[in-house]
Amino acid sequence: MTVHQRIIIRIPRVRDPRVTMLRERPVRWHEKKADHCQRAGEFVGAAITDAHSVDLMLRDGSRLRAKLGSDCPALDFYSGFYLAPGSDGKICADRDAIRSRAGGSCEIESFRRLVAAH
Incomplete structure (x- = not known):
């Protein structure tokens, strides 16, 4: 007998409290190597910026930016999306894709760690 298991993680779109609290000075992000x-279990929310x-929010409060291809507009994911981790429980650039609730998908080209500019 062979048992196959598939896990799909729904990532909700959230409002960033740092932006809404500081309307006159929104947070500016710098990208760093990631x-x-x-x-996959670290993702708790997302924002289209x-x-x-x-932009993916992590449990520890940090952020990652999932870069998509130029032929894949992020606005397609505005109503939410899903991530399907590999058998290793991870989401990897150049391997995994973001799937929109409408049925489309885009491969993740790279991840960048986001750091707030001071």
């Missing part, structure tokens, strides 16, 4: 693969990327 690991190629991320543990750019035409070709999705």
Whole structure:
């Protein structure tokens, strides 16, 4: 007998409290190098802040930017999306995709760690 298991994680779109509390001075983010693969269980929310990327909020309060291809507009994911981790329980750039609730999908080209500018 062979048992197959598939896990799909729904990532809700959230409002960033740092932006809404500081309307006159929104947070500016700098991109830094990030690991190629991320543990899927760490993602707790997302925000669309750019035409070709999705910002992912992590349990520890940090952020990652998932860069998508230029032919894949992030606005397609505005109503929410799903991530399906590999058998290793991770989401990896150049391997995994973000799937929109409408049925489309885009491969993640890279991850970038976001650091608030001071």
